[in-house]
Amino acid sequence: MNFYHKMMSNHSCRNCSEKANYLIMTPIGELGFCTESCFAIFMDLPVKEEGYYGLPKSDYSNTE
Numbered sequence: 419m420n421f422y423h424k425m426m427s428n429h430s431c432r433n434c435s436e437k438a439n440y441l442i443m444t445p446i447g448e449l450g451f452c453t454e455s456c457f458a459i460f461m462d463l464p465v466k467e468e469g470y471y472g473l474p475k476s477d478y479s480n481t482e
Contacts, residue, residue, distance in 0.1 A: 433460040440473040 429438035429450035438450025440457065451457040454473055458465045 431456050433457070440475060442473065 429441060429448070430436065431438050431452035432449045433451060433456035436452040436456075438452055440451045440454070442449050442451065442457070449460075451460065451473070454468050454471050455465050457463075457471060457473060463471075
């Protein structure tokens with residue numbers, strides 16, 4: 419396992435520090451979020467039901 423793989427698999431939510439289930443690429447790098455609600459709060463967007471924003475799941479996510 420190389421360093422990049424270890425780094426990728428240890429992402430935490432940018433909003434609440436839980437394990438990240440979603441990884442979003444931004445101009446400053448990848449940001450992780452545990453739920454779409456945390457993504458919305460961090461981005462100052464309205465909090466909607468899960469699936470509303472259509473975020474891509476992390477390869478290391480254990481959620482459906």
